[in-house]
Amino acid sequence: MAAEMCAFAPPNDALFEGYVRYKRSLGYSIPLSYQYVLRDVSELLLEWGPTPEVLGRAAAERLSARRPAESVSTQCKRIAIVRQFGRYLRTLGYEAHVLPEGLVRDASTFVPRIVSVDEMSSILSASDSMGATWRSLMLRILWCCGLRLGEACRLELGDVDLSLGTLLVRHAKGDRTRLLPMSESLHGYVSDAVERRAADGADGSSPLMPGPSGRPRSVGSCHSSLAKVYARAGVLTTDGRPIRTHDLRHSFAVHSLERMVAMGDDPYVALPKLAEYMGHADIKSTERYLRLTEDSMASVVEAQAGTSALIFGGLAR
Numbered sequence: 001m002a003a004e005m006c007a008f009a010p011p012n013d014a015l016f017e018g019y020v021r022y023k024r025s026l027g028y029s030i031p032l033s034y035q036y037v038l039r040d041v042s043e044l045l046l047e048w049g050p051t052p053e054v055l056g057r058a059a060a061e062r063l064s065a066r067r068p069a070e071s072v073s074t075q076c077k078r079i080a081i082v083r084q085f086g087r088y089l090r091t092l093g094y095e096a097h098v099l100p101e102g103l104v105r106d107a108s109t110f111v112p113r114i115v116s117v118d119e120m121s122s123i124l125s126a127s128d129s130m131g132a133t134w135r136s137l138m139l140r141i142l143w144c145c146g147l148r149l150g151e152a153c154r155l156e157l158g159d160v161d162l163s164l165g166t167l168l169v170r171h172a173k174g175d176r177t178r179l180l181p182m183s184e185s186l187h188g189y190v191s192d193a194v195e196r197r198a199a200d201g202a203d204g205s206s207p208l209m210p211g212p213s214g215r216p217r218s219v220g221s222c223h224s225s226l227a228k229v230y231a232r233a234g235v236l237t238t239d240g241r242p243i244r245t246h247d248l249r250h251s252f253a254v255h256s257l258e259r260m261v262a263m264g265d266d267p268y269v270a271l272p273k274l275a276e277y278m279g280h281a282d283i284k285s286t287e288r289y290l291r292l293t294e295d296s297m298a299s300v301v302e303a304q305a306g307t308s309a310l311i312f313g314g315l316a317r
Contacts (some may be wrong), residue, residue: 003024003029003030004032004035005017005020005035006032006036006038006039007044008038008039008042009039009046011046011050012046013042015089015294016039016062019085026171026172026175027154027171028150029218029219029220034081035092037078037081038085041081044059044062044063051097052094053089053094053096054094054096055086056097057091057097059097060082060098060099061099062087063078063082064078064079066230072104075268076241077105079104080200083099083101085130088309098101107175112246112250113237113238113243113244113247113250114247114250114254115235115251116257119233122235123139123235124136124140124143124231126232126233127139127229127233130228130229130232133193133196134193134209134217135225135226135229135282137189137190137193137209138209138222138226139150139184139209139226139229140189141177141190142252142253143273144182144183144185144186144246144253145180145182145186145252146249146253146256146277146278147180147249148172148244148249148279149222149245150219150226152209152218153209153216153217153218153222154167154170154207154216155167155205155209156204156206156208157198157202157203157206157208158195158205160190160194162194164181165181165182165187166179166182167179167182168180169279172279173279176279178277178279180277181298182205182311190208193208193209194208197210220229222245222273223245225236225247227242227245228242229243230243253278254290256277257270257274260274270276270285271283271287
């Protein structure tokens with residue numbers, strides 16, 4: 001069934017539809033709720049009158065302003081969509097205005113759930129006992145490589161290089177592509193999956209973990225399926241709900257930094273490496289993923305004590 005597309009206001013309806021198709025080609029679902037924000041933008045642009053750049057500075061800034069009784073979170077979501085649409089227009093040759101990063105900060109107090117190694121072992125055991133080999137492979141890829149769920153869903157057989165032991169993540173967030181080495185244990189699971197898919201006659205463009213239709217699994221269906229595993233394993237949030245799958249990415253960041261520091265890496269050196277591996281534009285994005293425990297914080301502080309002493313003249317305590 002074709003993905004739903006809402007109706008956009010002319011004369012720029014083709015541009016908005018093209019933007020939705022472009023985002024979907026990168027693996028984003030772009031649900032109707034997202035499109036409704038775009039439709040609102042298209043109607044306001046029509047009301048304000050056409051311009052050569054389609055999304056001029058004045059229009060972009062008016063769209064970014066908070067509306068009466070609107071939450072900061074809702075405003076930030078609209079700003080992000082307008083910013084991304086502006087970037088898309090520029091790729092088409094328009095002189096569209098791109099809203100700057102950090103224009104408004106969402107004052108959310110949300111704290112991700114960091115999953116321990118023992119808890120992840122329980123999750124994998126629960127998944128293996130529930131069947132569905134794709135799900136067990138998905139969880140191992142998310143845990144070992146820190147991928148976004150959408151990135152894992154879009155992996156194709158051609159993205160796997162068993163001789164090098166790598167996964168290729170193509171056109172991810174920010175249209176960034178990266179090559180990730182796999183651990184020995186993950187390599188074994190991926191090898192088995194590739195062999196099974198090859199035996200079914202799949203080629204390099206076929207999904208590594210296809211859905212029943214043979215197409216890539218949707219992020220939404222994966223969220224629902226994986227939540228059942230977290231519930232079975234008893235890995236829950238403080239309010240008793242199954243953890244979010246994105247919490248595995250946060251957990252990857254925390255545990256990876258802990259391992260690098262334990263191996264002797266200075267945190268100032270480790271963070272850029274981690275940012276590159278996770279596909280972040282800079283270390284600021286990576287820092288937002290880090291929620292260190294008391295023990296790990298102590299080890300990180302100790303590891304960078306030498307650098308602090310050089311900078312601050314031995315005043316670090």
